[in-house]
Amino acid sequence: MKATLKPLAAALLLATAASAAQAETVRFATFNASLNRDASGQLLSDLANPLAGGVSTTVANRIQQAHNVAEIIQRVNADVLLVNEFDFDLNGTPTASSAAMGLGYSSNAAKLFQDNFLSAGHGNAVRGMTSGIDYAYRYTPNTNTGLASGFDLNNNGVVAGGDDAYGFGNFGGQYGFTIYSKYEIVSVRSFQTFLWKDMPGNLLTNDPTGSKLTDFYSQPEIDALRLSSKNHVDVTVRINGQDVHFLTAHPTPPTFDGAEDRNGKRNHDEIRFWADYVAGADYIYDDQGNTGGLEAGAKFVIAGDYNADPFDGDSFKGTVNGEQYNAIGQLLDNPLINTSATPSSDGGTAAADYPSNNGSANQSHVGDPAQDTADFSDAAPGNLRVDYVLPSANLDIEGGGIYWPVDPDTSAANNTGDAFDLVGTFGNPGLYGGLPSSDHKAVWVDVQVVPEPEQYALLLAGLGLIGAAARRRR
Template sequence: MPVLAVVALAAAAAPASATPRLGASVDFATFNASLNRAAEGELLADLATPDDPQARKVAEVIQRNRPDVLLVNEFDYVPDGAAADAFRGNYLEVGQNGARPIDYPYAYTAPVNTGVPTGFDRDRDGTVGGGNDAHGFGQFEGQYGMLVLSKYPIDTESVRTFQHFRWQDMPGAVLPDDPETPEPADWYSPEALEVLRLSSKSHWDVPVRVGKRTVHFLTAHPTPPSFDGPEDRNGTRNHDEIRFWADYVTPGKGGYIYDDQGSRGGLRQGERFVIAGDYNADPDDGDSVDSAARQLLDAPTVRDTAPASLGAAVAAHQQGGANAGHRGRPWLDTADFNDEAPGNLRVDYVLPSRGLIPLFSGVFWPVPGSPLARLNDASDHHLVHVTVVVP
């Protein structure tokens, strides 16, 4: 029986004085839209007119799903929200291929770590500079940024960002190890660890006001656990970027955390939240450090509604390759990667807290060959959403 029906029956059977107030039904979503460009300024130029083919497809995906609160990953950061405004005005608020326009009166974006120099040779290629040596991989500052869009008010004064939190300040951090030396966790020098930030983009706690309640929209985009060597510098970082939110929402574990304003501690016990983003880690397959995604999925305050789609299952069967050997259930996949390796994976998540009542969830992956399958190449990721009741 659907959750809402169960709650409604309980309300009907309860005395009037004990009847619960169901509250608002809100759809939270994440979409790695691949709206990143190769050079600074290109995204804003593309969005300045309503004619960019990829942006139109991305907008149509959003219009056909119509989430209330949405995280867009890989949306290049442009100061003053100029790119966000252009995307809303020229694409989302214009109907695409028969889909209805959609209005998001509230938006949040902020600087990220991609392209920000560290001053150290992080990849040990003998030179300092370039994307691999930045705090987060990027050819310019802000590439692969993030954007939050909302139909509900965002409490911008209470947003917490964790862009500058240092990796070494996480207790028990899984730091990469140089396999050529006997010392542990020594890929980075002590001097490099003094400056190296944990988040490859940023971690944001964005409070969204739903009636009289606040839901903390916890957003991030950890680095892919690949494009490195036996030291696994990206895999270990991906693991700890994911662990950050697991500690943040688990009572008693987030005391070490500090935000960019200097405030300390994790989320207060009892607060409602939704964790969202492309976490580049599948709980069963792929290259991530063992159990990286499980840190979130098994956190005691988190619900996993397991969003699924028939399209993902059909795609895995048709594409074969690495998909044939996967342990995970293919209908849970959210990203269409190279068929030979790593295959399609579940890497995009929308995870509500246990204080919220889940109603529906899904992955927008139209079945190959169906009319809307033309939208499957808008990005190599698919929109994931969960509808919850905010009591």
């Protein structure tokens, strides 16, 4: 019997198998882009009007800020991107609820940002032009921000306002987040409704400090409090024939509270959630009705604005009753996480001494300013490292960075068209939010996704099939 495998088909099979077995470099990024707005519906209206037609100077500044954010994203050119502080809407209605968004859900704002901003080129003759960037896949999770709890969570005697929401927000959906990906999103798990008290050893009911949260919150409040201030979401992308879990979140800032440190303790446990999740903790349950964390050996990348610096700032750290705590250290010191390379920028180093700063907090910092990712007020807390992209230990890091250019002339206004004009300096009163884009900087890490052994086995099997066919022909 003659073989039916033709030479062309054999070559195609070989090429396909070889391609599947090659390692692929993938850029994962996070950007707290400050695409939140001060009132419900403003983000939708801004993104629907990219040319800023018929609007006030204030609104035009907001729309320009969105263009600057889009240009930064294009210059970073991530393959998988988390955008923090992106107001949530449900099919064009600004809101928030406890309903889990299904696989493939994209808010209207996320679509408008792709169509009207990311797809259009940006730049100028000084810093050069960018090309549009297309993300074929998106996912926008629901959020606890601005979602009324029905409790007086800040103990001010009134049940109203952002402090009494499950996560701080002045309206439903404010400060949400969304995910963009060039690779297929094959599954999602969200943990919006996971209760804080259900984390073993949590700092809510097991508070080791003198000012205990069990004295601050009532028992009904403790029974209702959710761990996630926005959401914790496992967005699984398929790369090179295998799954990589993109673990996204935005823990609450460890400030804006009192001596009880309710936000600092919540921030600590929000960060701890991923440490437990990647270790496969069985206490975890998701909004889809499933339990448990990741399987051993799973590939993942943790990303987001975690509002915690390993050395400086107000995150929960230090020695309490003889035990050491460090909120972000739960990830940075974790053997399951690859921290062999830390993203950095020359701009972060330079910004620590810019003459436009309004305080001296940076001079007392312990951390390396090159690793800072946020340009905060230098009166307090100063610039900090709070945004992270952390691959699993079984993913090799090939590079990374922080989009924070150096100001070429600190004596000149930031309107010369150079790259620094996209980030600016903290507290410019003529700009929306005081900055051209955001007080946070885009952070990325390039990882090598190597095929699993079974993919090499497929390659060898394909080669064997080709060889056998050739022998039969002979």
